[in-house]
Amino acid sequence: MTSKTLTIALAAKKLRTKEVSSLELTRDCLRRVATSKLNAFTTVDEAGALRSAKEADKLIGSGKAEPLTGIPLAIKDVISTKGLRTTASSKILDNYIPPFDATVIAKLKAQKAVILGKTNLDEFAMGSSTENSAYGATLNPIDPERVPGGSSGGSAAAVAGDLCLGSLGSDTGGSIRQPASLCGLYGFKPTYGRVSRYGLLAMASSLDQIGPLSKTATDMKVLFDAIAGYDRLDATSIAKPLPKAKDIKKLKIGVPKEYFESQGLSKDVRKSVEAGIEKLQKIGCQIKPVSLPTSPYALAVYYLIMPVEVASNLARFDGIKYGASTIDSSKTLADVYFKTRSKYFGAEAKRRIILGTYVSSAGYYDAYYGQAEKARLVIARDFERVFREVDVIVGPTSPTTAFKFGEKADDPLAMYLSDIYTVPINLAGVPSVSVPAEPVGELPVGMQITGPKDADLTILNLAVAYEDACQKGKS
């Protein structure tokens, strides 16, 4: 019995029938992590994982197992875990040990899920390849010469490389969906406010959302169910319960023409996504061409709003309260700020802090940040208009398959363009999943399904129906 072929749903079943214990599953995953060359983890918590596994086995023995009891999971290293090092893959938090759990972690622990450790990411979740990590890049398990995507690249590689059964990531402009796409997984960015951000190290607070990465659509649903819900500790958390899912077979699916007109879209990815749309048609969904005329501008809007929030959020790293510091060698307070931040922030973090400071500074605010905020609303309204015509929209998750290391590392703009399909969704705050489409050769392709605000359960159910249709196609 190995974890390699297991999904969360199957493992939960085997745990309940005592075919396997959580301790066996956990040991198997830890063995695999120890010999893995993917660099998916920043910190492995062997002792903690084994302890949780034993507790989980007791709970299962008493017949009180919940869907994630005893399931070995991996957590993006930007989510606070009490007593377990949380670095955001930045040298500035190299030794930081959170004194509290993020709400999502508390929820996983309440179910007695097993947390194997923390996964690698682009520093402070800024990047699309995991090459910006202070702890080295993560490799794509499908082709180790290629990036796993980012910023949740470690969380994606850990699942795709069979080092765990599922993982949590965070998504500010595509950081769950793009790595899911590049590693052949399911990934979900929920409606803004549906999963608590308490304990998530903030990148851009109006865009950030925690969500799952998994091998199957059913697992994605199980993970979402576990972490979703109102939280008084997050002021943007939504208290109203999620509405029920719509009938999948009656869904009207919009295909925005702009998604297929963009120059950067690879022909192979296009073909693969078109085949995926045909599968949705076979389920019984009605396909309708629609238009999202503002979507080509979304990336420009994103790269004005996000850096301003980044500059503001990363101002807290000053070498005084926590994290790495030059305080012992600095003579004045200002010196601590300058030296600490300059020494321990990586190049991309600095680039975005400077960009965000520039476009929000006196004299430039109105021309840049102010305009972007207005444009953001136009984009959100564009989505609202389309969702009066159709129930969900479908398109590619990423314009290309996984690219090679170094290919875009020296050209920030080229790297930013790999998020062209994912960022509009964060600007509008709507929910979106990436599901695997037909691969191009060995390389996975993702299809993105997006719904209006609070249609989380509808698009998750559609992902499950799509997965079923793909399975039937194979057998």
Place this chain on the structure above:
Amino acid sequence: MAKTNISPKDVARIADLARLELDAQSLECYADQLRQILKYVASVHEVTDQTGGDDNATTPHHELKNISREDGVADDNVGTEELLRNTPSQTGDMISVPIILGEKV
């Protein structure tokens, strides 16, 4: 339209505001990259032309209202000792910092 011909000197001024020290080579490199990025993001004006002068337009979360919660003591607070465990420099149960008065910030 704001200028997009940002110079290394501009970057130095902004870096100072953001409490970052950059060497001459980094200033050149960031200036060059910021020029490209700012040229790209300038297209945002083509979108705002469609707002019809809606100056109150802000984020799509604009329907969010200020919320308040009961003014009580939470029982899940983190204690002083635990909080100070990550502090780089401390004296007793206080965070200590270098001299503040008299310096140029």
